[in-house]
Amino acid sequence: MxxxxxxxxxxxxxxxxxxxxxxxxxxxxxxxxxxxxxxxxxxxxxxxxxxxxxxxxxxxxxxxxxxxxxxxxxxxxxxxxxxxxxxxxxxxxxxxxxxxxxxxxxxxxxxxxxxxxxxxxxxxxxxxxxxxxxxxxxxxxxxxxxxxxxxxxxxxxxxxxxxxxxxxxxxxxxxxxxxxxxxxxxxxxxxxxxxxxxxxxxxxxxxxxxxxxxxxxxxSDLEIWTDVSGMFTANPKLVKQAFPIEEISYQEAMELSHFGAKVLYPPTVQPALQKNIPIYIKNTFQPEAKGTLISKKAASKNGPVRGISHVENIALVTLEGNGMVGVPGFSKRLFSTLSTAQINVVLITQASSEHSICVGVYSEDAKLAKRILDNEFAYEISLKKIKPLLVEDNLAIIAVVGDNMKNHQGISGRMFRSLGQNNVNVRAIAQGASERNISAVIAHKDIKKALVSLHNRFFEKQVKILNLFLVGVGNVGSILLDQILQQQEYLNENLLLNIKVVGVSNSKKMVFDEEGINLRHWKDLIKKGQPRTNQTFFNAVKEFNLSNSIFIDVTANEDVAKTYASYLKESISVIACNKIACSSTYKSYRELKDLSRKYGASFLFETNVGAGLPVIYTLNNLINSGDKITSIQAVLSGSLNFIFNNFNENNSFHGVVKQAQKEGYTEPDPRIDLSGVDVARKILILAREAGYRMDLKDIKNESFLPKGSLEAKTTDEFYKTLKANDSHFETIYAEANEKDCQLKYVAEFNEGKAAVGLKAVDKNHPFYNLEGKDNIVLFYSERYAQQPLIIKGAGAGAEVTASGLFADIITLGRN
Missing domain, CATH: 3.40.1160.10 (Acetylglutamate kinase-like)
Structure with missing residues (x-):
């Protein structure tokens, strides 16, 4: 039967x-x-x-x-x-x-x-x-x-x-x-x-x-028919990768049921357990599905952890005070009082010092629990032997369950490391001696993030999901999205990285999709997107609360740069192509670095210097390994290098600048490049990363532009001044050519001082044969005192800049 x-x-x-x-x-x-x-x-x-x-x-x-x-x-x-x-x-x-x-x-x-x-x-x-x-x-x-x-x-x-x-x-x-x-x-x-x-x-x-x-x-067996195909490794409504557990023990089923797996009522297991009757969880709407078998001894195919469950709407009630230490009876009074009021205790944890007892109750019981316990311990509270009951609400319990966890070392470590890496704060921990259940109290808002990260850690091929939120879809941003689309499958297969672009924004519109925006159609989607401001975009990213969230700034906008601190404070990593943040005041730069460490969120900005070249990466490795930078010489503007490599007696200066702008080597406003400010920002960033405290005003900028060009108020006016001053630029070129030298816009840092300016370099200089839009950086350090460490390659262009941003994404994903 x-x-x-x-x-x-x-x-x-x-x-x-x-x-x-x-x-x-x-x-x-x-x-x-x-x-x-x-x-x-x-x-x-x-x-x-x-x-x-x-x-x-x-x-x-x-x-x-x-x-x-x-x-x-x-x-x-x-x-x-x-x-x-x-x-x-x-x-x-x-x-x-x-x-x-x-x-x-x-x-x-x-x-x-x-x-x-x-x-x-x-x-x-x-x-x-x-x-x-x-x-x-x-x-x-x-x-x-x-x-x-x-x-x-x-x-x-x-x-x-x-x-x-x-x-x-x-x-x-x-x-x-x-x-x-x-x-x-x-x-x-x-x-x-x-x-x-x-x-x-x-x-x-x-x-x-x-x-x-x-x-x-x-x-012979008991079948529980419901609307899901068995007990799942996690709630499939929250964790899309969750799958039915084929076999599970009575004890594991009870643990998962106690902690929110709603397909089974915990006391159900007891009568069946006593008679060793197998229980099947089956799906009425998919009767052919195998479902879950609950029995005395279940085979394990997915490792020691059998399932992850959670209980919502939990409050922590804490009884705490020095007067509790060594005094018997506090625990008895606490639990007796709650029991009399028919308040169910979901979780218990106590410090070995006996200084505090913490219990989890349902949120609906929290106010009553505080009132009756404050009354029960009123005398001790009045004497300041203990503190008034502390109640923390809007919490949840997550539980990792498995019979075989006790036979495997490091389950707790893996659990809490996964939560920590995803910035899920743990408020309390409970683990029985059987090690069948490890429970943790977390913020209610972090339930989905916690479940997804733990499920990924214990049940899935260790693919790390990166959730990207990108602002700026101009030339570089568009190419970056194309590169991500092209490489998604490769990265998933070879680096175990699943890169999802969840949010995309231009200056006016933004679009989001938690499952990942279709990168083949993002241009059409953003046209239909919702109105965007820096604040509304940030609010949306925060509201998603996804693990491994990364904000990517592919703009040159100062207001966008000012939002980095807000993201870092929410443990959202920042990758910046925008140089403004790292070249603003030293105080602001230092604050961002400190916030990155404090909130466990990466702050990467490799493309600030050298586009896709590993300049900052190399510099950081030198510093982290104990070396000290003594001097830096560099050509850091691919735009200016392109301009001076193509400027000669046959090509006018203003004509070459227009060509550079047309081909995307300069900023939309070429004054930013030609004024030397952009190069000054780059050497400033390198000096700061080398450990020196400097501000932009400390960089000596020896401009080669005439006064009229520097004072031009518009781009068109700027071009007119370049054309009017053709003779000025021709003189500069002729003087260099007469000495058999090449014109290079050079950034230098030495003994705590820095300068940028146009220089004529001779044939013996490493910069002489620098071609096209290439950059070159020479690091002199205590280890590289005689011969510098040299980094050389393309330092401008949308393709290489996008690839530099992509490299930062991959670096962050592999950390």
Whole structure:
């Protein structure tokens, strides 16, 4: 014989009930079946609402009742023909009239006691089981209905009755021994006291009903049919990579159920465990799916951790004070007081110093817990032996569960390292001696981030997900998105990096997709995006609260640069192409570096100097390994190098500058490049990264531009001044050419001083043969005192700048 239980979603309507009947027809061909059913999905909550409204003298309880009535009648009419349904409707109407009279009595006397509540709630299962049994009778002649209240005997503790196991076993065994039907339908959840009053078995009581019957009859297996294909490694609504657990032990199932896995009610396991009856969790809507087998000893295919679960709406209540140390009785008084008030303690942790005891309770009980505990310990609080009760709300508990965790070293370490790396703060920790469950209290807002990171750590190929939020989709930004699209599959396969672009923004619009923006169509998507400001973009990134979030600035905008601190404070890493932040005041630069360390968020800006060249990376390696920079010589402007490599007697200076702008080697406003400010910022950043405290005003800027060009107010006016001063530039070129020298715009740092300016370098200088848009950097240090460490290569252009940003993304992902 087999026992099957179908939950509320499985019998929510006529369509679902029809699926249940198909399953029962198939099962009845193999063996006899006892089937336990819940109330129609949502009806139990509606019944509670009717009672509460009636108690409050709110006549709208009648509207809720009528909705319940209509739903049951519609279900009947959809399951059977009019001729078949007449008698069924008549009986159901009689039961509903009884319920209506009961609710009217509650309305009159303003009382909704636990005893009355049990009577009201019992109608849900009694109605559904009657309707289902009549529909089933049309398909299976040898089927019948049995009222579970005649089989399950309890005490008088209404709403959470305790079962008289011996009497219940006798009644169940006796009934099924004499019953000859192939299928027996029974209402779940309901029972009867020894005095004959209707009682209920508490939350998830239908599961318990099925387990009691299975245990009494020692059946081959118990099947719990629900709307998911088994117990999952994590909540699939929050963790899309979660998958059904094929096999799990009784103890593991109970742990996961206690911590929020809603497909199974924890006490259900006990009767089945005692008789070693396998439990299957099956999907009514995918009956062919394998589901989950719960048994005494389950095979493990996915390592020591079997599942990750969580409980929401938790508050921490902390009793703390020096007066507790060495004084017995505090724990007893704490738990006794909470127990008397029927407040359930979900988690307990105590410092070995006995200085504090911390318990987790449901948020709805937090205010009451504080009030009664402050009252209980009022005397000690008045003497300042202990502090007033501290309550922290908006928390949740996450639990990592697995029988075999105790046999594997480092599970706790891996768990908390994963949480730490994703900036999930742990408020409290609890771990039993069996090591079957490691629990941690975290902020409610971090639930999804925590579950995803832990699931990735324990169940998935160790692919690290990077969630990118990019501002600036001009030339460089567009190319970066193309590069990411091209390399996504390669990085996933070879570097175990899953790069998702979650947010993209230009100066006016922004678009987001938590699953990752389709990079083939981002241009079309952003046109339809929502209005964007720096604040609204930041708010959206913060609201997503995704693990490994990275903000990428591909602009030259000062206002965008001012937002970096906000991101870092939220533990969101920053990658910047924009040089403004790192070349602003030393105080601001230092603050960003400090925030990066404090909040565990990376701040990378390799492309600030040398575009895609590893200039800052190399410099940092020298410093981190204990070397000291003494001098830097560099050509740091690919734009200026391109200009002076192409400027000669055949090409006018202003013509070459226009060519450089057209080909994307200069900023849209070429004055930024030619004024030397951009190069000054770059040498400043290198000096700071080398450990020197400097500001932009400390950089000597020896401009080669005429005064009129420096004072030009617009780009057009600037070009006019260049053309008007052709002779000035021709003289500069002629003087260098006469000496057989090349013109290079050079940045120098030496002994704490820095300068930038145009220089004529001879054939013996490393800069002489620097071609095109190339950059070159010479690092002199205590280790490289005679011969410098040289970095040379393309230092301008959208492609190499984008690749430099991409390199920072990969570097961050591999850290």
């Amino acid at each position: 087999k026992v099957l239980k179908f939950g509320g979603t499985s019998v929510a309507n006529a369509e679902n009930i029809s699926k249940v009947i198909v399953i029962l027809v198939q099962e009845s061909k193999k063996q006899n079946v006892a089937v336990v059913v819940s109330a129609l999905g949502g009806v139990t909550d509606a019944l509670i609402k009717t009672g509460e409204l009636a108690t409050e003298k709110d006549v709208s309880y009648i509207t809720v009742f009528e909705n319940i009535r209509e739903r049951h009648l519609e279900t009947i009419q959809s399951l059977m023909s009019k001729a078949q349904s007449n008698a069924v409707i008549k009986t159901v109407e009689a039961k509903l009239e009884e319920l209506k009279n009961l609710l009217h009595g509650i309305y009159l006397i303003n009382e909704f006691s636990d005893k009355t509540r049990d009577k009201v709630l019992s109608f849900g299962e009694l109605l559904s089981s009657y309707i289902i049994s009549k529909a089933l009778k049309l398909k299976i002649e040898k089927s019948s209905l049995k009222d579970s209240r005649e089989l399950i005997v309890t005490d008088n503790l209404h709403s959470q009755a305790n079962v008289n196991t011996n009497e219940t076993n006798i009644r169940i065994s006796s009934f099924f021994k004499s019953n000859k039907d192939k299928v027996v339908v029974l209402p779940g959840f309901v029972s009867r006291s020894e005095e004959g009053e209707t009682t209920t078995l508490g939350r998830g009581g239908s599961d318990y009903t099925a387990a009691l019957i299975a245990s009494s009859l020692k059946v």
